[in-house]
Amino acid sequence: MSRLPATERRKQLLDTAARLFAERGYARATTAEIARAAQVTEPIIYRHFSSKKELFIALINRTGEETLRLWKQQLHKAPDPAERLRRLIGANPLVSNRGRGAYRVIVQAMTEISDPDILAALAHHIRVLHEFVAGEVVAAQEAGFVSERFSASITAWMLLHLGLGYGVLAPLDIPGHAQDESGVRVREVIEQLMLGDSTRQAENLRKHARRAAEDRGDAEDAA
């Protein structure tokens, strides 16, 4: 195939590998397959990555960074903490069309935890993700949109669990998954739980404006 500069080839290999690892998992995706899909021969892979595992880890890291970048970008234009949180919930990288396929690599990696290197890369990613989500929750709490009954840290863990659980289950294509008979979706429920209904939001918005001078407060929620 056509000659490509190293950096571009490397990127292309990662893209191709992402697709195959996501589809078939780490163990089942073969290097020969990846090479063929990238329209090169196997040794090319080994010129850019010292081993299949290294390729996989590079992919985990890239996917992790890209996910975060995408997420931040989605929030970027929303200064209002409530809207930011709403987008955070809606733009679950596991759910969005763009992220879903890519993010499956991360989920696949979670079954390869017997390898310490993969485990480390994964744990790092999760920590970064938790930190980011927790930061958003803090902002929403400080603005009075989210109750301070539960700490931002634990709330962030729950959001991550929800997102991961959804993302792990979604590819099974179970009819009626994550929604009820009347078509209500979990995302909407989570929004409701986190942010309350619209009247309450309006109220909080007023509080928020008022409080811009003062200090802190909260909202309450129960299922």
Next chain:
Amino acid sequence: MSRLPATERRKQLLDTAARLFAERGYARATTAEIARAAQVTEPIIYRHFSSKKELFIALINRTGEETLRLWKQQLHKAPDPAERLRRLIGANPLVSNRGRGAYRVIVQAMTEISDPDILAALAHHIRVLHEFVAGEVVAAQEAGFVSERFSASITAWMLLHLGLGYGVLAPLDIPGHAQDESGVRVREVIEQLMLGDSTRQAENLRKHARRAAEDRGDAEDAA
């Protein structure tokens, strides 16, 4: 090794395979390894299971049934819907010592979704699980312990997502996972969210007692 009746050998093979599949995943756990760990030779495996895949699917089904049995047993002695739900949340098979290892088989299976047979077995298990949890939520709602703001079905999906998300993340052994600085755990938060605080519970308990006289609102069981 010592001669064993077929049914016992089959059971022992499943036990052994469960451990290895959970540890290493489907693709990495080899039949030779399983045989060695069970202290027999490979052909014995093939006498009881027609292929590695069949063994795996048998294991998925058994683990699924066992999980449900264990869960029901844990609830059995608690007629009070609130306590039942509390145990349901606490006895997450992904978390409990007894279930955690076994249940990793299910999580591992979720990365093998490119195989239609494995996918089907898995989807079935999830449907059964959702039905069961939803049934418990309905009971708790009818008894007034859980708000009817959200349908039982969607609430059950959220509980499953939370449990799965937790279960997928837990083996990564991330410091501070699923708890905050002050040691509050997600399980406690979920209990709070679902069942509210104790005063509200007491009130609901009174309602429940009153209503028990009128008609008959009580325990549920699904296949």
Next chain:
DNA sequence: GGGGCAAGTGAGCGTACACTTACCGGGACT
């Protein structure tokens, strides 16, 4: 226009794995 160098290839190597073949032996019934 030719030297140097990075990108690329064809053809394997060793190994590990799922699965099989051909045979052994203990014990329960006739």
Next chain:
DNA sequence: AGTCCCGGTAAGTGTACGCTCACTTGCCCC
């Protein structure tokens, strides 16, 4: 006592996979 079922074994077979070796091709700069 014989036989035959059935749980067990030793020793493979074919294949697919991760990875490498020895070599070629095209681009850039002088």
